Amino acid sequence: MGILLLLVDGLGLGEPDAERNPMAVARTRWFRCFRTHAPETDGCAVVPTDASLGVPGLPQSATGQTAMLTGLNAPLLAGRHVQGFCTPTLASMLHIHSIFRRASLDGRRVACANAFTDSALRRQRFPSVTTVALRSAGIRLRDLTDLARGEALYHDFTNRLLRARGHPVPLLSSDEAARRLAAITEAHDLTYYEYIQTDLAGHAQNMDRAVNLLEGLDHFVSTVVELLDLSRHLFVLVSDHGNIEDLSSPSHTWNRVPTMAWGRGKEIFARQIQALTDIAPGLLAVWEARRPLASQ
Ligand SMILES: [Zn+2]
Numbered sequence: 001m002g003i004l005l006l007l008v009d010g011l012g013l014g015e016p017d018a019e020r021n022p023m024a025v026a027r028t029r030w031f032r033c034f035r036t037h038a039p040e041t042d043g044c045a046v047v048p049t050d051a052s053l054g055v056p057g058l059p060q061s062a063t064g065q066t067a068m069l070t071g072l073n074a075p076l077l078a079g080r081h082v083q084g085f086c087t088p089t090l091a092s093m094l095h096i097h098s099i100f101r102r103a104s105l106d107g108r109r110v111a112c113a114n115a116f117t118d119s120a121l122r123r124q125r126f127p128s129v130t131t132v133a134l135r136s137a138g139i140r141l142r143d144l145t146d147l148a149r150g151e152a153l154y155h156d157f158t159n160r161l162l163r164a165r166g167h168p169v170p171l172l173s174s175d176e177a178a179r180r181l182a183a184i185t186e187a188h189d190l191t192y193y194e195y196i197q198t199d200l201a202g203h204a205q206n207m208d209r210a211v212n213l214l215e216g217l218d219h220f221v222s223t224v225v226e227l228l229d230l231s232r233h234l235f236v237l238v239s240d241h242g243n244i245e246d247l248s249s250p251s252h253t254w255n256r257v258p259t260m261a262w263g264r265g266k267e268i269f270a271r272q273i274q275a276l277t278d279i280a281p282g283l284l285a286v287w288e289a290r291r292p293l294a295s296q
Pocket of ligand 1: 010061199200203243252
């Protein structure tokens, strides 16, 4: 079976308040989820997930993503929630414990569907948690050549941002982007993709932009759900902290985040989840349940 892990940055479960929560306004199939959640919607398990991890301060991306990818309480071990980029302390956790490394050591085929620009690949200082985790697991980082071949996605999945920066790449429809992600998922045991526009829209506090983004993301997710053979694959959507669900403030929130799961093993996975530290162990539990008895 293949697992698709989609990180949607800065997506929390807030109040259904149309004045400040674009999730209460946007016309979506999957993102009408609030603090009073439905545990299962339309075949999707939705688990409110703690991103604070018992550490004071607002949850941040670098520690949240490290916790999610390793199962370690990264903000507790680092002494604080760390925003933005990977620190040496977080890198030491990722080097040994990331789900990418554990899957690779187990002989599983791992891919990150994101395409990175040359300047992002060359940058030595301020690496992201994702690039550190992938590199230390020996996973190749895809670039704009892969994107041109139809074998990678930029982090807005439409290429609009790349074109705005002068890269000669075609605009992608969300259908085409979803087809690419589904094809990469079909060819690997673990596929990771991260989408960060939601967090940026939350910081910008712009309701129209946030509603448009959520509707586009919803179409993309719906198409991935339709394209994947969910009798064989598991699709998990996670977030590292809240933000876009409360546009009354430019900061992250303390809200729980939705962990959503479709397809094979979703019940086994969903049962494991209470906090970000449960994501990697939950995925390992799904693989473990699929392992033939003879190889245990
Ligand atoms: Zn942020």
